[in-house]
Amino acid sequence: MTDPYSPIGVFDSGSGGLTILDEFLRVLPQYDYLYLGDHARAPYGPRSFETIYDYTLEAVEWFFAKGCQLVIIACNTASAKALRSIQQLDLNRINSSGRVLGVIRPTTEQMGHLTKSGHVGIFATTGTVNSNSYVLELDHLWPELKVTQQACPMWVPLIENNEHLSEGSDYFVKKYIDALLHQDALIDTILLGCTHYPLMEEKIKEHLPPHIQLVCQGPIVAKSLKNYLLRHPEIESVLSKNAKRAFFTTESTANFDDKALIFFSQNIQSMHLDLQHTNTPST
Ligand code: DGL
Secondary structure, three states: OOOOOOOEEEEEOOOOHHHHHHHHHHHOOOOOEEEEEOHHHOOOOOOOHHHHHHHHHHHHHHHHHOOOOEEEEOOHHHHHHHHHHHHHHHHHHHOOOOEEEOOHHHHHHHHHHHOOOOEEEEEEOHHHHHHOHHHHHHHHHOOOOEEEEEEOOOHHHHHHOOOOOOHHHHHHHHHHHHHHHHHOOOOOEEEEOOOOHHHHHHHHHHHOOOOOEEEEOHHHHHHHHHHHHHHOHHHHOOOOOOOOEEEEEOOOHHHHHHHHHHHOOOOOOOEEOOOOOOOOOOO
16 A cells, blocks of 8 residues: 655745755655646735735645644745744644644744854845744844845845846845944845745855855755654654655646746656635735
8 A cells, every 4th residue: 555645845936936945856855746836926026024924834734634743834025924933833734644744933043053154144135034034033043144045035036037047136145244234344245045046156256255155055955854853753653754745836837837947957747736815906
């Protein structure tokens, strides 16, 4: 008898979470994965707490209905604004033995090990910056660090339109770097706190002073997931391990499939999903 299908759910507002899934596949290829990008309602960055919570909750309910026992919110904005409420208010009702994890905690756990000056910067969406989640988590885990954030609202649209490596994008890369370093010139480590941003890694490095290191969270989150599964055999043992991958989008499958290779190392063939509030206007 084959095991029941119990993939690891991976959720993002769009395609950025594929950069996290890519690292999961490198480190933990044996598991089944189910990816959902809520492209119809992306970007989440400018949306309100309530809207992001509603959308993320809908997605989490869908993952559990599909058989997941473990869901990773591979989106900083959704992790910042919805994860804690879902863990505390909803998970017990949806699936009392299931788990929902985010990307902020595992990333902040590493930041203190990476900086020498003790001054770190965070590039993130407006939603993540306004939530203050990185500042609060870092303050809790590494109280001696000085943390400075910079919202980069133009980067996700540039990436989604495949303009992130064009000459035009240099202006917005330099603008946000200057704004961050103007706030704190002693920063020696900058986190790319949005799953889209690793696509701009090389472009950002071109404009960064060479002594500043740039941190991409994919490898950190993948390593943390591997450790989590070692520490939680009750979850690990129920995950199905047939190396199946399935991809869903709330928007056009053709668009998602065409652009996936910008974010991901493999071609994909996605399926369409309608979520209840799809096309709710932005708040
Ligand atoms: N991928 C999301 C994140 O990590 C940002 C994209 C969006 O604004 O929807 O924050």
